[in-house]
Amino acid sequence: MIDQRFDPKAHEQRIYQRWEESGCFRPSMDTSAEPYAIMIPPPNVTGSLHMGHALNNTVQDILCRFERMRGKNVRWQPGMDHAGIATQMVVERQLAASGGNQDRRSMGRDAFIEKVWEWKEESGGTILNQLKRLGASCDWENTKFTLDEDMNKAVNKVFVDLYNEGLIYRAKRLVNWDPHFQTAISNLEVENKEVDGHMWHFKYPLADGETYTYVEKDEDGNVTLEETRDYISIATTRPETMLGDGAVAVHPSDARYAPIVGKLCEIPVGPKEHRRLIPIITDEYPDPDFGSGAVKITGAHDFNDYQVARRGGIPMYALMDEKGFMRADGEAYAAVAEVAQRIAEGKEDFDEAKIAAMNLVPDQYRGMDRFEARKAVVEDITAEGNAVMIADPKWKPEEGDEVPAQGRDDTAPMIPLVENKKIMQPFGDRSGVVIEPMLTDQWFVDAETLAKPAIEAVRSGATKFVPENWDRTYYNWMENIEPWCISRQLWWGHRIPVWYGYESLYRAAEDDPKLRRPQKLFVAENYDDLKSAITNFYSGQDDVVIEEFDFSGYPTVVVHYHKKGAPEFRFWRNVSQDEDVLDTWFSSGLWPFSTQGWPEETDGLKTFYPGATLVTAFDIIFFWVARMMMLGIKFMDGEVPFKNVYIHAIVRDENGKKMSKSEGNVIDPVDLIDGIEADALVAKRTTGLRQPEKAPQVEKATRKRYPNGFEAYGADALRFTLAAMATKGRDINLSVERVAGYRNFGTKLWNATRFAQMNEAKFGVSIEPQSIDLSVNKWIVSELYKCTAAVSEAIEDYRFNDAASAAYHFTWDVLCDWYLELSKPILNGDDAEAKNETQAVLGWVLEQTFVALHPFMPFVTEVLWEQTAERSDFLMQQTWPGLNGSFDDKDAGEELDWVLKTISQIRSVRSDVNVPAGAKVPVSLVGANDETGRRVAAHRDVIMRMARLDKLDLADAAPAGSVKTVVDEATVVLEIADLIDAGEEVARLDKQLGKLGGEITGLEKRLGNEAFVAKAPAEVVAEQRERLAELQGARDKLSVAREQLAAL
């Protein structure tokens, strides 16, 4: 006999271990079976399980367990992502916290990376163990890590192939620069947030004191302002970037500035004797209706300006260093400014390298943080009188002052025009600091080219999104895709397989300045390729003699040589690997094939590419799904990486708020599985807050919401909750009450099994549905197959909520509430044959229920399987019900429907008329047909028991004053005249008649409508007619009953 209750803690980990040890999670590799592969979204190696993971992996596990039971060859590919920035951040933080004075830079690259690997071995990957707690049936023996050697091989091959095809290139571009991590990031890693900002208005004086007439007109062309100006007014939110302005742009159609287009104006900041003059140009970009209509163009620090500058050949001056401080390098400002001036006036040529070397930050701002510099620049310009001034709108005249009724109040004090406004500011999603557009050399993927077939694959249906409307999001992004910046100035990641050497070892610098820089690229997948590339290239140069290639210091290669004919002078040159690593998503993008052994032609690759379903949340469609599509199609001969993409919801708290540490509403899935005390929960939620001042608030809210912490609900309850809530919407609001509800469901199943055991149900014995004799047993078997068919259909359609609720409803409402009760008189009765059959059916139906529930609740079902019979195999290896034949007995179904209806009706009436629950009442059926008579005879015992009757007979007429209800053709008569009040009973009948009348009227009206009868499908019409007849019959019987009663 099983225990009184299911204790998840006593079994979950034990069962999991048994599964794993028995190889249940490995693919069968049965060649006759259909392959089914799911690639896990590899969690960050630094990560720990959150509710999003729990949902994501529950869905995948349901699919995998379900398909395994349907006989497929299933691989659920597990693994982890090295998560470049996130991991490097964790280890750097640890270094800082450990108190030593070491940081990444002082340690050096190799030592630091070693440290990260150490950390990875020790504490990385806790998330995989947490997945096991959830019950994830991954193929752990094939676990991959994106930085593994074989993954790196794939990465290098992809890089090199794309490079050779021209789909990867290096370019100087304006990129999003994270000053905290000091690396470029892709635009996806930038979060634009609205913040309070200011817009300053400054005067850029025209060169040589020139003036023009500035005219503003209203919509009708009436002049509203006309004045002589010696400046052009510029509005900016980033005054510190004025130092790098290359021009001022106005719209070509803007008449206000037409007189001064082509003239020069002065940047009103920096030492007066070296103020730079910049041209006023036209470009389509400025919006005449915004600000002053004139835009300063700072190509090196703004994406829009960059485009304008490129179009107009305007020089771009980088002002900041990699930490976001104003540059302090290079020559003093005065010298540089003069050169810049000559460039601006077209008197000197420039090239990128020259411009990049020029530090145009005036000496007094050098070394300042960009925000400090902003303040200083604003102060300096204002002090000098170049801020645009307005009358103080807050000023109120003193009493007695004369104030003009309208128009500008000249008596008000003038103040600088600074608008307070909300501005969108870019932040690094990891660092949280303001992103700075920076002009740097980076590696890019030509995403536009790769996107085309990836878009086509979704259009053609080769890959389908579920729910399908997500394809719009996908198209939207893919069709506007920008070059993908893949280089990162980090250390933790796949180092870019590119080496830089000199075009010529000897041919001298004096011939060609370009040869002074190492810009010969060697792009190689591996050491051997690199070696031969370098050797071939330099050995072929005829002006030098190579003495030695020293590859021992890989990744830096040293070439020793001397010039031909001058052996006494020996030289060496380095060929060094690119310092940068690749964007983490570059390697994740290869996940569907790199994990299966590509570029080797492995069985895994042949069998499990393309995968069946990718399960993920919408927030990584761009990051990951799109990249896998592009790279998968490119490298797997046009074959998509997966056939379906199931996009699930985001898990929020019970109030629909995003779970976040600072809100203190994060629910750790493991806490729901194992339970947690209130104090521990509070501690968990308040430590490590980004804003520690929020701690008391978080504590208060937590104690109020969860005064007792969480009970241990077990993994099954959590999984079932997530499945039941996994609708195709966008959000799931997770409530702990719901988890408790599904834990109760597990208990229900457990107790049903206990009941079966107590009644000697037969487990471990299969039955033959065709040979069942009793209608109640035929019925429950039919219901079971209906249930499993509904579950299958729903899972196939990714309607996990429907699947869960079908299984739930069958188990609780059909099996427990009805079948177990119906079986009791048989199991306790004297009919040995009936009892035998029922014991067999009961055991078998329960076992099949375990199977049907197993994808959702693997632990409790496996334990029940294990403990109900001697077993040689696991529940998770059983065959899904209905896969090999089904059973549906319609007659038994109708018969049992009648039994259930009759019992329910009698119970309902008893309750309505307040018959004491314990009291047994006599019942007779009036007007019953032969079939009903037969049913009464067959089910008399059970009806009497369940409806608490002391008599159930057929009768010709009802005794006066009895209570009546109607089931089908018969009137059910409760002979309890003495127990009730005639007046109340009349009222009860009137109420029922009223209800019936309403429905009947509706149906009559509809059926009276010729158009309905003519146009509606025949079966709908027939159905409604039938329904009407039924209701009319019931109404007639009840009216008779009412009349009899009223006549008393």
Added chain:
RNA sequence: GGUCGAUUAGCUCAGUGGUAGAGCACUGCAUUGACAUUGCAGGGGUCACUAGUUCGAACCUAGUAUCGACCACCA
């Protein structure tokens, strides 16, 4: 600005053309036999609004209102 979505019972949410549903909460009754992590019975909805399509609309179409997410943005 573009795209997608939401509005159904007190709460959280299912429901894609044919009798409005679930869980929780609520009300009444039930306590020794599988289960109080329970059972039985019940109350509760103008399906945001307007107009249309249709024999028939929570569902389809158009519009309105409110809320939300993502993307892109004016210096």
